[in-house]
Amino acid sequence: NLGDFTIVCVPYPSAKEMGKEEINSLIDFVEGGGILITDGKTPLSESLGIRFEGVKKEIKEVKELSMPVPNLYWNPPVFLEGFKADEGIVLSKDAWSEQPLALIKPFKNGKILYFGTIFDPFTSFGISRFPYFPFYLKNSLQVPFNAKRNKLEFYFDPGLRQNVSLEKLVRRWKASGVKIVYLATWHFYRTYKFDYRYFIDLCHNFGISVYAWF
Numbered sequence: 140n141l142g143d144f145t146i147v148c149v150p151y152p153s154a155k156e157m158g159k160e161e162i163n164s165l166i167d168f169v170e171g172g173g174i175l176i177t178d179g180k181t182p183l184s185e186s187l188g189i190r191f192e193g194v195k196k197e198i199k200e201v202k203e204l205s206m207p208v209p210n211l212y213w214n215p216p217v218f219l220e221g222f223k224a225d226e227g228i229v230l231s232k233d234a235w236s237e238q239p240l241a242l243i244k245p246f247k248n249g250k251i252l253y254f255g256t257i258f259d260p261f262t263s264f265g266i267s268r269f270p271y272f273p274f275y276l277k278n279s280l281q282v283p284f285n286a287k288r289n290k291l292e293f294y295f296d297p298g299l300r301q302n303v304s305l306e307k308l309v310r311r312w313k314a315s316g317v318k319i320v321y322l323a324t325w326h327f328y329r330t331y332k333f334d335y336r337y338f339i340d341l342c343h344n345f346g347i348s349v350y351a352w353f
Contacts, residue, residue, distance in 0.1 A: 141168040146282065151179035151257050162186045169249035174280060178254035180220055187251055188244065192221040198256070200234035205274055207302050210234055213268060217256050224253070230275055241269055243279055250280060289316040294352055296323040297333040305338055313345040321352035 141147060147168060149157075154177050157165075162183050169175045169187075177183055180191055195218045201211040219238065227242040244251040252275060254268075261267045269275075276282040293312060300308065312320070320342055326333065339349045 141165070141173065142171070144168075144173065146174045146176065148176040149183060150177070151181060154179065154181035154183040157181070157183050166246075169251060170247035172248040174250050174252065174282070175246075176252045178258045179256065180222075184253060187246065187253070188224060189253060190223045192223070195220050196233065196236055196238055198233050198238070198240065201231055201240060201268075202234040203231050203271060205230045205271060205279060208271070209299060211270070217268075219256050222255055227253075228279070230279060231269070231271075241275065243275075252276075252280065289318065291315060291317045292319040292321065293317050294321045294323075296352075297338070298323070298326070298328060298331065301331050305341060309341050309345050309347065312342075312347060317347055319348045319350065321350050323352045 141164060147165065149165065165175060165183065166186065175187070177187075180189075185191070198217045198219050199213055201213060203211065219233075219240070221238055224239070224242060224244045227239065227244045229239045230241040230243065232239050239255065241252070241254050244253060256268065258269060258272075259265045259267045265272060273284075277284055291312075322335070322338070342349045
């Protein structure tokens with residue numbers, strides 16, 4: 140009975156084997172307000188309104204749209220069949236062809252989080268292609284994270300976050316349970332300058348310790 144759940148994840152190996160009755164049950168779940176997560180070209184994704192174009196594109200460089208971060212590079216590249224979805228909010232896309240790679244599609248009273256390619260065929264950690272998946276859940280779908288650990292440690296290279304608000308970043312760390320930050324001490328940028336003193340004081344104000352990362 141899917142009525143007892145708010146989120147259902149159906150990975151590609153299961154979705155590609157689904158029959159009509161199972162798909163209809165998931166459609167009813169989403170239409171009733173549930174969140175469905177799935178990936179790849181399957182009978183399920185096609186039934187949810189994902190339209191495939193029949194032409195494959197090589198994806199090497201990925202632009203993340205959900206937050207200001209550097210582009211990702213997929214190695215090996217992915218040959219992805221192009222697809223479209225009405226009213227979809229694109230979370231990441233191919234940096235060159237603008238092809239969506241991850242999107243959120245409204246579906247009656249619910250939502251679908253869809254990944255155009257298989258989510259992670261290389262590791263058991265779910266980070267090889269879509270490392271910002273937790274932020275999709277928390278920021279884009281407003282899924283509350285009830286599990287929390289108050290002793291997290293974080294390694295931070297400010298050169299990779301040049302356009303990010305430090306105040307918002309540190310507040311997010313605090314809310315996530317970060318207690319220690321290891322701050323990169325190298326600085327090889329011609330124009331960019333990082334205010335180490337301000338950052339350290341900011342972390343201390345939120346109860347976060349800062350150590351040098353060499």
